[in-house]
Amino acid sequence: MPVSALRTTSTAQNGVGAFILQCKRLDFHYCDKWGSSKGMNTFLRSPLMASFAKAHPQITIHISPRPNTHPIVRGSYINGREKVICVRNLEKEQILQKVELLRDANGEKVTRVRGGRVVGSLNEGVRGLWDPFHGVKKGRLDEILGGMGVSNKGV
Amino acid sequence: MPISLSLRPPSNLSFLLPSFSSLVPYVSRRNESSARRTTKRLRTKPDPSFTSSIPPSQVNDHIVFNPPSSAPSPYHTPPVFLPANDPRRTLLAQSHQHANPYDQPDKRLPPIVHKHKPYEKKYHLREKEIEEIRRLRSEDPYKWTRAKLAEKFECSQFFVGMVAEAPSEKKAAEQRMIEEIQEKWGRRRRYAREDRGKRRELWGKDL
Amino acid sequence: MKGLHLLRWSGSVLSPRTRPCCFIHKYPSQYRPQPFNILLRFQSSAAVPIRTISEPEDDTEPQNPAHYTLLPSPPPSRALSSARLSALHARLVLPPRLPLESLARCLVDPSADTNPNFNNASLSILGYDLLGYYTSEAIVCRYPRLPTEVTFAAMSAYCGSKTLAAVTREWGVEVAAAPGGEVDPGVLQCTRQEAGNASVNGTGTQFKDLPKVAEDPSTRPNPEQQRRGWSRGATSKTVYDDDFGDEIERTETDYAERPELRQEDAQRKAKRGVTLEVASAGFVRALMGAVYLHAGKRAAYNFFKAHILSRHLDVSKLFEFRQPTRDLSKLCAREGFESPVARILSETGRKSRHPVFVVGVFAGKDKLGEGSGGSLDEARIRAAIGALKGWYLYSPLEVRVPSEATEGKPWEPVLVDGGEVFV
Numbered sequence: 001m002p003v004s005a006l007r008t009t010s011t012a013q014n015g016v017g018a019f020i021l022q023c024k025r026l027d028f029h030y031c032d033k034w035g036s037s038k039g040m041n042t043f044l045r046s047p048l049m050a051s052f053a054k055a056h057p058q059i060t061i062h063i064s065p066r067p068n069t070h071p072i073v074r075g076s077y078i079n080g081r082e083k084v085i086c087v088r089n090l091e092k093e094q095i096l097q098k099v100e101l102l103r104d105a106n107g108e109k110v111t112r113v114r115g116g117r118v119v120g121s122l123n124e125g126v127r128g129l130w131d132p133f134h135g136v137k138k139g140r141l142d143e144i145l146g147g148m149g150v151s152n153k154g155v
Numbered sequence: 156m157p158i159s160l161s162l163r164p165p166s167n168l169s170f171l172l173p174s175f176s177s178l179v180p181y182v183s184r185r186n187e188s189s190a191r192r193t194t195k196r197l198r199t200k201p202d203p204s205f206t207s208s209i210p211p212s213q214v215n216d217h218i219v220f221n222p223p224s225s226a227p228s229p230y231h232t233p234p235v236f237l238p239a240n241d242p243r244r245t246l247l248a249q250s251h252q253h254a255n256p257y258d259q260p261d262k263r264l265p266p267i268v269h270k271h272k273p274y275e276k277k278y279h280l281r282e283k284e285i286e287e288i289r290r291l292r293s294e295d296p297y298k299w300t301r302a303k304l305a306e307k308f309e310c311s312q313f314f315v316g317m318v319a320e321a322p323s324e325k326k327a328a329e330q331r332m333i334e335e336i337q338e339k340w341g342r343r344r345r346y347a348r349e350d351r352g353k354r355r356e357l358w359g360k361d362l
Numbered sequence: 363m364k365g366l367h368l369l370r371w372s373g374s375v376l377s378p379r380t381r382p383c384c385f386i387h388k389y390p391s392q393y394r395p396q397p398f399n400i401l402l403r404f405q406s407s408a409a410v411p412i413r414t415i416s417e418p419e420d421d422t423e424p425q426n427p428a429h430y431t432l433l434p435s436p437p438p439s440r441a442l443s444s445a446r447l448s449a450l451h452a453r454l455v456l457p458p459r460l461p462l463e464s465l466a467r468c469l470v471d472p473s474a475d476t477n478p479n480f481n482n483a484s485l486s487i488l489g490y491d492l493l494g495y496y497t498s499e500a501i502v503c504r505y506p507r508l509p510t511e512v513t514f515a516a517m518s519a520y521c522g523s524k525t526l527a528a529v530t531r532e533w534g535v536e537v538a539a540a541p542g543g544e545v546d547p548g549v550l551q552c553t554r555q556e557a558g559n560a561s562v563n564g565t566g567t568q569f570k571d572l573p574k575v576a577e578d579p580s581t582r583p584n585p586e587q588q589r590r591g592w593s594r595g596a597t598s599k600t601v602y603d604d605d606f607g608d609e610i611e612r613t614e615t616d617y618a619e620r621p622e623l624r625q626e627d628a629q630r631k632a633k634r635g636v637t638l639e640v641a642s643a644g645f646v647r648a649l650m651g652a653v654y655l656h657a658g659k660r661a662a663y664n665f666f667k668a669h670i671l672s673r674h675l676d677v678s679k680l681f682e683f684r685q686p687t688r689d690l691s692k693l694c695a696r697e698g699f700e701s702p703v704a705r706i707l708s709e710t711g712r713k714s715r716h717p718v719f720v721v722g723v724f725a726g727k728d729k730l731g732e733g734s735g736g737s738l739d740e741a742r743i744r745a746a747i748g749a750l751k752g753w754y755l756y757s758p759l760e761v762r763v764p765s766e767a768t769e770g771k772p773w774e775p776v777l778v779d780g781g782e783v784f785v
Contacts, residue, residue, distance in 0.1 A: 002689045002785050003750075004682045005515035006360065009525040010673035012532050017672025020453055024534045057452035060445040078534040122674045128225030133708050133720045133734055227732050229678040229751035235699065235728040236753050238777060243759065257727045265705040268721055268738050358735070358743050359683040361751075 011122060021058050022106040025076035026099065029066035036088035040071035043092035052099060059103065073099055077107025280310055285318050292319040433543025435475035435551050441466035446536075446548025454533060454649075454669075457657035464656060468648040471552035471641040474541030482648035485655075489647030492654055493521040494605040496666045499763040502776075505677060507754050509782035510596040514607035515680045521670055522606050523643035529669060530642035537638060552641035663765060678751055685785075686746040690723065690730070693753060693783045699725040702749065704742040707732065721745045754782070 014020055028044060031037040043049055044063060053061050066072070070088035073095070077083070083105055085098045234255075237244045257264055280288075288308060291299040292315075301312040304319070340348070430436065441447055441462040451465055464485075472481045497520045501513055508516070519525060530550070541551035558570035599607040636644075654662035683689065690702050702723045711717040720734045721741035731752055733744025758777055767773040 002684070002692075002783050003509050003511060003754075004684070005509075005511040005680050006682055007515050007522075008519050008675075008680065009522070009528060010519045010675040012528070013672060013674050014532070016674075018455065018668035020533060024449065024453070058449050060449045078532065122676075124228065127223035128228060130223075131225050131734070133710065133718055134224050134226050134732070226734065227748065227752075229748060229755050230757070231752070232756045233728065233730050233749070233752050235725065235730065236756060238756075241758070255727060255729070257724075257729075264724060264727065265707055265722070268704040268706055268742055270704075270739070270742070358740055359686065359747070361679075361681065361744065361747050 013122070020078065021056075021103070022078050023059055023075050023103050024078055025060045025062065026102060027074040027076075028061070028063045028071075029069070029074070030063070030071045031067050031069060032065060034068065034070070037071040039090045039092055039095055040087055043095045046092050048092055048096050052096065056103065073102060075102035075105065075107075077105070079107045081107040081109075083107065274311070276311075277309065280308060280314075284308060288315060289319045292321070296321050296325045430543035434477070435470045435480055435541055436466065436543050436545055436547040438463040438466060438480075438547075441547045444546055444548045446546055448548075450533070450535065450548055456649075456665075457653065457661045459661075460653055460656040464652045465649070466547040468645055468652055469535070469547065469550050470541075471550070471636060471644055473553040473636045473641065474538075474551040482644055485648035485651035486644045487647075488651030488654065489649065490605075490651075492650050492662060493647060493666065493670065496663065496763075496765065497521045497670065498605065499765060500671055501677075503761050503763045504757055505755060506758065506777040507756050507779040507782075508677070509754060510600060511607065512677070512680050512754070514596075514599065514605075516675065516677055518606035518608075519675050519680070520673065523639050525673070526643035526646040527639040529646050535642070535645065537641075550641060550645055552638070553635040555635040555637050659765075678755055681747070681751060681754070683747055683750065686743055686750055688785060689783050690746045690749055692785055693750065694725055696780070696783065699728075699730075701725070702730060702746070704745060706738075723749045 014022075028040070030040045030044060032041070053059075070086050073085050073087055075083045083102055085102060087095045087098055090098070232243075234244060234247045237247075256262060288304055291304065301315045301321075304315045305312040308315075337345075430440075444462070444466070447462050447466055447469075451460070451462060456465065467480065468482045468485060470481045472478075472483045475481045478484060494517070497517055498513070501508065501516050501520070505513075505516075536549045538545045538549045538551050541553060545551060556569045559568050561567065562569055562572065594603075596607070602610070604610045650662060650665065653665045687702075694700065694702050702725050704721050705724050707720045707722045709717065709719045712719075717736060718734060719736075719738050719741040720732065721738065721744075722732045723730045723742075723745045731745045731747070731749025733741050733746070733748050735741035735744050761776070762771075762774065764773075764776075
């Protein structure tokens, strides 16, 4: 057989075709007694919560009491990880910010991306991987272009 | 002032420093040692097509021809492989930078890599000679090996193997002989041979 | 496929609903739920013929939620109250015409519910064909010279079971530990195959050590050749095998010829369960089929483009050559080029420990490919591989696939190539 093939799988590129929001579940825990839950209780009753839930049908939202503790918001992600933010003594607008942070996260551990402007890509660069042994050599370029009757200086 | 200035006379660096360079203050000072290591290496001349020999009136409408110094991508089909009705064929023929440099009458092609000594195929063996090859081979396969027959009939060893295969007992005996030799190999030689085979497999996968 | 109005006849393709679901509440007099104790039928992986509802009409849906445990899979009525299910619907931006009940049905694997009226077997067959059609036209039209084996590998990379299992995972679909009527309809329901190293009924013997019942049944006319280690040619794979060049399991026609096989296969399958990979692939295929039936061809194609075709695959990495130099000279002989010659373009350190050679393959004065390596042999072989890939990976500038043929512009035939090199 002249050529055989290697079996692989294709790689997902979230957002190239469909975009799948990585946050799939948000748990809101509040306490009825503690003062640190005051903002949380206001947030849960406010139209902010309702509009957030309406705007994000792809997130399942669970609200449950967690007595005698500080209120928290817990995000569950498609990669199986969770992110928890304690929202004690926060106002409802501040809680909304935290919730949006959880919504926008992808669940990965927060790591520092070193090296300044790092761009990752699955595709090779247009000019390929630099290699000293390929391409037109200096001198040969002039030779080639000269042979074709073309000057490489200001064509 | 700085040693770096004496090391880098602006006249040498005209291609790095444009005309407004006098307005740009030197912010970094280097020692002699670090200047040699870091800045001298940067003094590679850019490609001639980038240089400022172009008159200012033509700056915006000239072609910069700077082909990449990289292995060609397999997705770039060579012009000969394009089908006759593909529009790229005419486009590539028109654009001079992709034109074949070896097409000029005075250009010589690079030297050939010889795997085997080149030979002309003669196609001179007829039915009678082939019968003779088969007869000799079956008479005494140990005497009439592929090499001997190829020499006698002036053909390639491959052709001999094609028309007259060795009998299976000879093949088995040779296989045994090879195995006996391989038995005697030590660890280092065996690993080296195995690794060589694995590397060869990787060539086929283009890795 | 041009003028079919699928929505009109989708009711006949989709099996009739016999358990209560949404529209039953609207027309209670026409639809009566079936008793769930007679719903267990023999498992089949094939499409189901239309059945008429002739079951006794005196049973009703279990009012007590505890009775859900008697069902093999959640009843369709519960789909409307599942937060997971509607979140999944929204996450995948499925067309609004696809009801939640259908999405719930896509999540029921035949290993969980053997009743073909409630599992996704029929939808998944339709989805398998659609995915195969769309993927193959995308690959074959974009790379018309791709060898058959590589086409199979590319097909399997885009829509093979392994990829679809990854897609399911990336969609955030969870899997039920065990299927049942009481489980949330928003999770994938399947009976998992026992792990190879699991103990058989606590005896300490491992499942992988048990004697195998039978080899996987195949539709090939000569399955024993495979067992004897005969290789299967690419041509026979296009005739006998599935979209990915793998063997097909038995189908309804085979059962029609030898009915005793059905019982045997059903028993074996029921005993073994399925792997998560198979169940996940079945779900994605079924969803593709459901989108096609409920929302039409355009929506199905968009769904395919958004979730399958948008994935990244480097086709040039799928090749594996054995004798590239021989293949290239055969190719040049077939296409009427001069026979290829390897020429040294540049080299360094020939006498050193790490030489580098750059070799180009030329047919006459035209360079076909270029490769570099630590020896002349390596560089020559890599150059031949580069040239062969340059041939096989040719892609036309404008590609219009056959499924887009009906939209406006007249159809222009795509390039059909002479095929791969045979030696």
